[in-house]
Amino acid sequence: MCGIVGYVGFRPALPILLSGLKRLEYRGYDSAGLAMLTDNGLWVSKSVGKIKMLEEQIADKEITSTRGIAHTRWATHGEPTELNAHPHTDNFEEIALVHNGIIENFRTLKEYLVRKGVVVHTQTDTEIIVHLIRLNYRGNLTEAVREALLQVEGTYGIAVISMLHPDTIVAARKGSPLVIGHGEGENFVASDVSAMLEHTNRVVYLQDGEIATITPSDYSITTIQNVKISPSIEEVTWTLDMIEKEGFDHFMLKEIHEQPSTIRNAIRGRLNFDDGIARLNGLNLQFEQLRRIKRIVITACGTSWHSALIGEYLIEELARIPVEVEYASEFRYRSPILEDGTILIAVSQSGETADTLSALREAKNHGTLCLGIVNVVGSSIARESDGGVYIHAGPEIGVASTKAFTSQVMVLTLIGLLLGRMRAVSVQHGRELTEWIQKIPQQVEMILRNSEPIRQIAQQFAQVNNFLYLGRGINFPVALEGALKLKEISYIHAEGYPAAEMKHGPIALIDENMPVVVIALKDSVYDKVMSNIAEVRARKGQVIAIATEGDTEIAERVNHVIYIPHTHHLLTPLLSVVPLQLLAYYVALLRGCPVDQPRNLAKSVTVE
Numbered sequence: 001m002c003g004i005v006g007y008v009g010f011r012p013a014l015p016i017l018l019s020g021l022k023r024l025e026y027r028g029y030d031s032a033g034l035a036m037l038t039d040n041g042l043w044v045s046k047s048v049g050k051i052k053m054l055e056e057q058i059a060d061k062e063i064t065s066t067r068g069i070a071h072t073r074w075a076t077h078g079e080p081t082e083l084n085a086h087p088h089t090d091n092f093e094e095i096a097l098v099h100n101g102i103i104e105n106f107r108t109l110k111e112y113l114v115r116k117g118v119v120v121h122t123q124t125d126t127e128i129i130v131h132l133i134r135l136n137y138r139g140n141l142t143e144a145v146r147e148a149l150l151q152v153e154g155t156y157g158i159a160v161i162s163m164l165h166p167d168t169i170v171a172a173r174k175g176s177p178l179v180i181g182h183g184e185g186e187n188f189v190a191s192d193v194s195a196m197l198e199h200t201n202r203v204v205y206l207q208d209g210e211i212a213t214i215t216p217s218d219y220s221i222t223t224i225q226n227v228k229i230s231p232s233i234e235e236v237t238w239t240l241d242m243i244e245k246e247g248f249d250h251f252m253l254k255e256i257h258e259q260p261s262t263i264r265n266a267i268r269g270r271l272n273f274d275d276g277i278a279r280l281n282g283l284n285l286q287f288e289q290l291r292r293i294k295r296i297v298i299t300a301c302g303t304s305w306h307s308a309l310i311g312e313y314l315i316e317e318l319a320r321i322p323v324e325v326e327y328a329s330e331f332r333y334r335s336p337i338l339e340d341g342t343i344l345i346a347v348s349q350s351g352e353t354a355d356t357l358s359a360l361r362e363a364k365n366h367g368t369l370c371l372g373i374v375n376v377v378g379s380s381i382a383r384e385s386d387g388g389v390y391i392h393a394g395p396e397i398g399v400a401s402t403k404a405f406t407s408q409v410m411v412l413t414l415i416g417l418l419l420g421r422m423r424a425v426s427v428q429h430g431r432e433l434t435e436w437i438q439k440i441p442q443q444v445e446m447i448l449r450n451s452e453p454i455r456q457i458a459q460q461f462a463q464v465n466n467f468l469y470l471g472r473g474i475n476f477p478v479a480l481e482g483a484l485k486l487k488e489i490s491y492i493h494a495e496g497y498p499a500a501e502m503k504h505g506p507i508a509l510i511d512e513n514m515p516v517v518v519i520a521l522k523d524s525v526y527d528k529v530m531s532n533i534a535e536v537r538a539r540k541g542q543v544i545a546i547a548t549e550g551d552t553e554i555a556e557r558v559n560h561v562i563y564i565p566h567t568h569h570l571l572t573p574l575l576s577v578v579p580l581q582l583l584a585y586y587v588a589l590l591r592g593c594p595v596d597q598p599r600n601l602a603k604s605v606t607v608e
């Protein structure tokens with residue numbers, strides 16, 4: 001999952017390409033490069049590491065050009081080296097290409113190209129495409145790209161420039177996102193809108209199987225079968241401020257602190273307090289259709305999979321509908337049983353995660369009604385779902401997902417309430433739940449205001465090598481999420497477990513060097529959790545408890561306690577996860593880790 005940006009216009013291309021790349025750096029950051037069309041030919045520069053390395057490398061270069069393409073990489077084929085970095089050029093150095101995706105038949109195509117006398121320089125799958133374009137070139141760049149793409153199998157988002165057509169960028173997508181930015185006398189193309197938001201908020205989302213020919217004054221789109229497409233321009237509501245750090249040291253910390261307002265956004269206009277019910281028009285389902293739902297399969301990856309697990313508890317308890325949560329990468333390859341009355345819900349922050357998108361397509365092939373819970377407006381999962389709910393969390397730049405998680409959980413709560421009120425939940429209970437829901441944003445604010453003790457606990461455990469997270473019931477997935485956050489950004493090995501499951505193995509790991517985070521709230525399983533805590537303490541484990549405000553007893557039985565406000569037991573994950581996000585953040589900070597761009601990760605996993 002790389003980041004692509006391209007510009008054709010009247011302004012110096014270099015600063016536009018570099019600032020666009022920086023906005024896309026969260027998509028991949030192991031190497032970068034750019035190519036520009038100058039009067040002396042194609043000018044290419046590539047470097048290993050972050051974009052600032054590339055910037056330093058070209059800082060003293062005088063390059064005059066108003067056309068170019070650029071790329072920030074997350075390596076799939078070929079190590080992150082300068083040679084393997086994009087753009088890749090043809091043997092005559094007249095065509096340059098950047099690519100996001102995976103070409104599955106690149107080895108066969110490579111043999112074909114070598115037989116044709118083409119010299120292949122890199123280990124990448126991408127380089128193959130530019131050579132195919134060259135081989136198919138008969139004076140029309142778009143046609144050459146079309147011919148070449150008809151030979152490749154796999155996924156791609158590409159942008160191509162050539163000295164032979166100095167006014168043109170040809171872009172195409174299949175599986176990887178691409179957006180055209182509509183300007184006055186200039187046009188842009190990029191993997192997502194954040195790369196062009198400072199120049200335009202009028203965009204065209206390229207669909208799968210489409211090719212665009214972009215010039216400074218215009219762009220035309222056809223399918224790969226050369227059928228003309230009339231593009232619909234959409235206005236992006238996100239503002240530039242929303243993709244700035246706004247005074248926070250890291251996007252992750254900013255996004256953790258945005259949760260009171262992002263949770264409010266997820267609720268806004270969707271609660272009917274009088275009827276104690278939720279209103280989710282985007283589901284695009286009639287009352288009868290909602291009543292006929294017999295089974296729900298929720299599919300997702302990573303943090304979104306954890307919110308889906310919480311959705312299972314919520315919907316089963318409120319609506320008494322059986323729910324199964326599936327790893328999207330597993331679901332799509334096993335022939336799922338999707339009988340009548342089953343719906344699929346795909347949960348994804350980016351809306352572009354390849355496995356989740358394919359799981360959704362798999363279910364659609366079975367004729368199953370598919371809904372999406374998505375953050376990025378206009379993303380593939382949003383467009384390919386039959387209906388869904390936008391979580392309205394705003395741009396999430398930090399690779400470790402935080403605000404999207406709580407907004408996904410809030411939307412799943414609203415879905416549970418809506419389906420529940422149609423079945424088992426009384427108006428009274430519904431009203432009660434809507435009142436508790438309304439208090440959540442302010443309760444998150446209270447936790448955020450009291451984050452200093454969490455920073456001090458982080459100080460004590462920042463140098464350990466392992467962590468264990470335990471939770472029961474609806475807070476078991478929160479333990480999984482806490483462990484994932486710590487793993488992702490601090491590189492400490494951490495595992496989340498249902499608290500009772502600890503006795504069946506993980507307890508062997510516990511000694512005085514093992515911090516154990518336990519979600520121990522005053523709910524129906526409190527006593528059970530307290531026994532689990534005693535089992536850990538008996539092995540000298542260091543217990544950090546997430547506890548309910550006012551629970552003085554627990555303070556005597558654990559090493560550290562972080563209090564959160566009391567709320568309805570079904571809403572506790574929205575509060576209990578916040579201290580875990582902060583703990584991971586402070587530990588990573590103390591270990592000097594690159595919090596927003598952890599090694600080996602990328603924000604949106606658009607390849608399998």
Ligand code: AGP
Nearest residue numbers: 302303304348349350353400401
């Ligand atoms: C979470 O912090 C990670 N960035 C990752 O696990 C992420 O949740 C996963 O890749 C799914 O992404 P999505 O929600 O955009 O589909």
